Amino acid sequence: MLRALLSRFPLTLQVVLALMVLGGGSLGLIAAAAWWQTVGEVRQTAVRHVMSSLHASHVRVSRSWQAGVVTPSDALFAVPPPGAVADLEILIDDEGIILASSRRTWIGKSADALPGVLGLPRDILDTASALQIDEVETFTVGRLPVCRIEDGHLSRRSCLTLVYVHDTAPRWQAAVHARSQEMLVLTGTVISMSLVCWWLIGLSVTAPTTRIVEATGRFRRGDRTARCRLAGRDELAGIGRAIDDAFDEIAASEVRLRLLESAVTQTANGVVLTDIDGIVVFANAAVERMSGYRREDLVGRHVSRLRPGDLSDEASEALWSTIRRGESWNGTFRNRGRDGTVYWERVVISPVRGPDGDVTHFLAIKEDITEQVESRERQAYDETHDRMTGLANRVLAERALTEALASGGLVGIVHLDVASMGRLNEAKGYDAGNRLIGHVAEKLRRLAAATPADTDGRPLAARVGGDEFVLVVPGLTAPAEAETWAQRALAACAGDPVILEDGTTVTPTLRAGIVVAPRDGDDAATLLGEAYFAAARAKDSGGLPYRLFDRDLDRRIRHLYELETSLKKAVYRQEIEIHAQRFVAAATGDVVGAELLIRWRRPEGLVSPADFIPLAERCGAIVEITDWLMREAAATSQELNQALGRRIPLAVNVSPVEFSGTGLLERMETLLLLFPDASLEVEVTEGVFAGDKAMASDILGVLGAMGVPLAIDDFGTGYSSLSYLRDHPFTKLKIDRSFIIDAPTQPRHRNIVAATVALAHSLGLKVTAEGVETEEQAEVLRAMDVDYIQGYLFGKPQPIADFVAELRQDAEGIEGPRRQGG
Incomplete structure (x- = not known):
């Protein structure tokens, strides 16, 4: 409690108070000792004075009494100055009559009245049988019997009482005055030494302590240049150097932390730090950019606000279970921003452990891979689609046909060849030919999309060459349906003329080849080739707009087919x-x-x-x-x-x-x-x-x-x-x-x-x-x-x-x- 009270005052004032207490206590002890010594000295001096005076008076009285009878008229004692009470000598007989006194007016009177006059106890003048010294207030009273032998017999003697009253007040006053002078000198000395001590303490303790307090205060308020800078080898200088070293380390750590924070804040990857309960404590600018949420909207809230839209409750629980076990988790998923924008991210979540090894936080590194995913999707799309028309290309057509064959059932393949493309390109230019190709592609896309979704399989329209298209139609109930699809495709493409840039119109003319699997084969590439050969026959015949594949094709078509099959292996065979x-x-x-x-x-x-x-x-x-x-x-x-x-x-x-x-x-x-x-x-x-x-x-x-x-x-x-x-x-x-x-x-x-x-x-x-x-x-x-x-x-x-x-x-x-x- 005392420490709490003192801590409210500056250290300098505490030092002054301590010095005052120390000095005051020391002076009190010294004054008590001096007073006790003065009392002893005054008493001893008074006693010695009374004893010496009694002995001197005893000698005079004894001589006078041996010489004759002492009468009240005897002038045995010197008369004190007027008004003085000190050093009063009285000789009293055995009947209590004053025979002699240093005050002549008391001679012949009874001694019983004297104590009241002197302000002394009544028994103070009683007869004494031996030397007796008494101290009463400021008086020292000595009594000494004076005896003589009567008629030469020791048993017969008479005694008088010699009383000496010494007033010690003047002695006390003189001693007190002397001691007071000494105490004043001593007090001045103590005060001077206290001031010197205060100055030395202020120089060696208070000033360094003040510098330490000021430096720590400035540092706490943000001044990273504040230092104690204390010289010397004492403990306070050591404390100051330790504090300066700590300040240096703190400032360097803050620089590193600011650099790290700047790097984390400005990194292209999103960084999210949460506590053990998933409350966000930090999010960098990349998270704002990716999610659309401001950092102020995330910090202090649960990280579930950033939960991926396609992450199920089971997957979320598995994620939290993994990281709470102290293990890292990583994954890629699609997320949705604050404005509904879809983005892809790759996330790595790692536990952060405290000094005791327990998990205290979770750190999530989020990489926006939207462009990569979209690039892969575009690349995959470009690999399987025709860039000009947006239809599937040969790769996707062959893949779809393979899947349809694996699922079982009848599959129709219709190969469509746009006739007279070469002449159109020569007459009107390639832009005209491209317009015609685009027209046919759109008609086939609509035809395939018009099939109800609840059928066994929706047809796929593909462009497999410059002027060649394919329809893959799964889920046929009979081979004749493939002819129906060919007729529908030919009718759809030829139904509307194409208006060219110069205003002229062109009506597409197509020829089709039809193959039905598994009747005509079970290999996708072979079936596509057969459909192509059938279309080639229809194109060369000049008759019907479509032809069914026939294994009894003429030799030229067979030869072309064999050539194609062999040609695919020609490089490998070094032909x-x-x-x-x-x-x-x-x-x-x-x-x-x-x-x-x-x-x-x-x-x-x-x-x-x-x-x-x-x-x-x-x-x-x-x-x-x-x-x-x-x-x-x-x-x-x-x-x-x-x-x-x-x-x-x-x-x-x-x-x-x-x-x-x-x-x-x-x-x-x-x-x-x-x-x-x-x-x-x-x-x-x-x-x-x-x-x-x-x-x-x-x-x-x-x-x-x-x-x-x-x-x-x-x-x-x-x-x-x-x-x-x-x-x-x-x-x-x-x-x-x-x-x-x-x-x-x-x-x-x-x-x-x-x-x-x-x-x-x-x-x-x-x-x-x-x-x-x-x-x-x-x-x-x-x-x-x-x-x-x-x-x-x-x-x-x-x-x-x-x-x-x-x-x-x-x-x-x-x-x-x-x-x-x-």
Whole structure:
């Protein structure tokens, strides 16, 4: 209680109070001791004085009495000054009569009246038989008997009483005065020493303590520069240094904490910290961005506000059970923000343990993977859907057909082929053809969507080629229903004309092929091929708009089917061969590159490219063949360039199929990384723009940005648009041989070639003339400043190994320049 009371006052005042108590107590003890000493000294002095006075008076009285009889008139004692009471001497006989006194007026009177006069007790003058000293108030009274022997007998004697009264008051006053002077000096000394002690304590204790208190107060109020900074080696200096070290560590920790908090707050991942009961104690800005909730709306509330929308109660209970056991939990789920926006997040929740090892908090790291999920969904969608029409593509059609076959029941496959697409593209351009394709796709989508959802299976509409579509119809009750679906599809597509941009109308004409599984087969790829063959028969027959698949198809259809099946394994069986046809500089005749051509050598013999290339494009084998061809070309080109010390570009024809999302760019990028010294050229025809023109343009643009030379092949044979040359990064234009053959003899052809060359050069393109077979043709082309010449005049297609060997020989000087005739 005393400590609590004292703690209300400053330390300086507490020190002053302590010094006052110490000084006062010391002075009190000293004063008591001095008083006790003074009392003893005054008493001893008074007693000695009385005793010495009594003895002196005893001698005088004894002499006087031995000499005669003492009478009241005897003047035995000296007379004191007037008014004085001290040192009174009285001689009293045995009858109580005063015989002598230092006061003459008392002689002869009875001694009984004297005590009252002197203010002494009545028995103070009684006869004494021996020396007796009494102290009464301020008087010291001594009594001494004076006796003499009568008649020489010891038994007979008479005695008088000698009384001496000494007033000690003056002595007391003098002693008190002297002691008072001493106490004043001592008090002054104590006060002076107390002040010195107070100053020393203030200097060594109060001032450092005040600095410590001030520094801690400033630090507590946020001043992180506050320090005690006490010098010395005493305990307070040590405490100050310890506090300064603690302040330094706290300030450094706060800097680290602020840095950590800033990093956590600004990190792209959401961070949520909850207590053991799930109450949010911290959430960073990323959580606000992801969920739409402000941090103020989350902190202090249960984390269930951020609970995923598709997380069941059972899953939520399992989550909490896991983390409460001290284990981490992670998962990916879809959530819904405050405004209803759906987002995906990957969450890792970890327990946070305190110093005692018990779980005190939970830390959740939330990564917004919405873009990743949507990207995967888009990628999955792009892999299974046609970009131009949004319908399923061949991959999804084959997958759906496989699932339908596995579920059992009859499945109808209707292959639809849009007729006369080539003529429409030539007459109206590829935009018109794309409009017609979009029209047919929309009709088939509506037809498939019109099927009730409670049926055994909803039909799937797919685009499997440039002008080819497929309907997969599961749940048929009879094979004849497949014909009904074909009729409905043909009627839906041909019902409304298509209005082109120039205002003209086109009515779609389609042919269909019908296959029913499992009657006609149980393999999805085979069934799709059979439906295609059936549609091809309907298209070639010119009669009925649809045909049922028949195993007694004519030999040509069977042959095509067999070719397709075998073609898919041709690369694996190493049946595909690479041939190279050189092209030379028109001015010098030097070999400057070659176009790579593929040949299919079956055990039965060579297959014409005119037969298997379209087939490979329709069945998708062209992607694998082109990939293999480009790898072989890159490896050969790098080897050849390094051997010759100069670049010999090798041109590869890329099918339009490759421009519909087959991964051409990724494969080309990989090749350029694997073979950095290779020189590859990509040749395309105008057919790349027949499908998804936007995708084709994007792919061409990226190839150009990658530094891959691009050539447009067979220029002039299709619906040639100058915008293709203007809008795409082509570096070379190849004029079709149909314009070259008659150029020496037909002025019109010659003028077309010359105009094409001039146009290409004005656009910064190199020009290659194809199909040059005579020197006359070559001379005409040289006159037109054609850059490169390709044809039998300079070399027929030959195995690429022979082409490389000849170039090596020419480089080594074994043979001179060669020129092969037709």
